[in-house]
Amino acid sequence: MPDAPGLELIAQELNGSFEGSVLSTYYEHDQAALVVDPDQVLDTLRWLHDTPGQEYRFLASLHAADYLPGEPRFGVHYELLCMPRVERLRVKAALPDPGGDELPEIDSCVELFPTADAHEREVYDFFGIVFRGHPDLRRILMPEDYVGWPLRRDFPMGGEPVLYTHNEVETPRWWE
C-alpha cells in the first residue's frame, strides 16, 4: 500500500511522463487512489505495469459505477496489486455520458492484463461502456438478445406486484 507521500510521488512521476494524466489523488482509509484522465488511462496503466519500482502487474478487479445525477456520470475503477511488495493501488477514470443512444468509450487494457477480458465484458454488459480494442466485446451474463444496460441508475428495477390476501382488494376480480 503506498502511503500518502508515496501516492503523491507516483502522481508526480506520471504527470511528468504523461502531461495531465493524473487529475487528482486521494488517500482515505489507508487506501490510495489516482483519478486519471480517461483518454490516457492505458498509458497510465502501462506505466504502472512496466516501470521498475512500480510493477503493478496484477489487476485484482475492474468495475464500473454509475454516479447519476453526478457529473461525469460513469466511473471505471481498476484495482491494481503489486505482488512482490503486496501493495494495492486504485485507479479511477471518470467518463461523461455522451447522451442519446451513444455509449461512453474507454481504452481496453486486455493487452496489459488478460484477466480484464471478462471484467470488461461484464462492465459492458451492465453499464454499456465500450472498451476500445477489446478482442471480443459482447454480453457475458445477460442473454445475448437482452436490450438495455440493467445496472445503470435510470434503468427500471423490474419485478411486479404480487397478489396476496391483504392486497387482493386492490385488484378486484383478478380471476377474470
Added chain:
Amino acid sequence: MAEGCTGLEVRREKLRELAPLDEPAAPQDFRARQLRARDLLRGDLDGPELERHVEESVLATTMNRALSWGRANSMFPATFGLACCAIEMMSIVTPRYDIARFGAENMRASPRQADLLILSGRVSIKMAPVVRRIYDQMLEPKWAIAMGACSSSGGMFANYAVVQGADKFMPVDVHVPGCPPRPEALISGFIKLQRMIVGNPDPGWRRRYNAIGTEEWARGPIEPTEDERGAYSAARELARAAEAESRGGDGA
C-alpha cells in the same frame, strides 16, 4: 365407465360396514367366511351372499384409477437444481426425510426418464428457455412443482434478471411456499400432487393455461365438469358479495 377405457368397472352397493381394524373379528365371523368360501368353490353361493363375499375379498376399481394410483406412488423427479432450494430438495431423499416412503426417491438424471420437475430456486430470464426445454423433453404424463417463493412469484428477486413466477413460461401443478421451504414442506407439496394425480387423472393445467389440444394422445376436448362450473360460479358469487359488502361499508 370412461370411453376408450379398457378396464373393468364394478359398481356395487356396500352391504354392511366392515369391522374396524382394531376390533378383532369374532370367531363365528371367521367360521362363517370359511363356510362361504367353501360354498363359493362348490358353486352353491348366489344372491346377496355372493355379493357379500366378493365385496370382502375382491378389490374392485377402474383402470384409470389403478393407473393414476401407480403413477402417483412411483414418481421419478428430474435431478435438476436451480438455486438454494436445491439443497433442501436434495435432503428429501436422505434417510432423515426419506421421500422413498412416498415412492419418489429415484431422481433421474435425464428428463426423458423423469415425470416430475421440481423448480428448486429462482429462474433467471437466461435460464428460462433451458427450464422450458427440459420440461418439454419430459414424457407425458408429467408434473411440475414450483418450490419456494422465487419460482412461484419471483420472491425477493423483484428485478430485471429473474422471471416473476415460473408459471409465466410453463405449467406448474403445485406451488410450495417458503424461502426456502423446509423438506417437510416440499414433501407436503408432493403429497398434495399425489392426491391430485389420484383424484383427477387430468391435472387440469391444460384448461388453466388454455393449452387444450396439445395432448400427446388423441382424445376429445376437455369441458369443465358440472361440479367445477358450480364451484367456480359459487366462488365468484361469494367474492362479489364480499366486494359489494365492503363497498357498502365504506359508503356508510
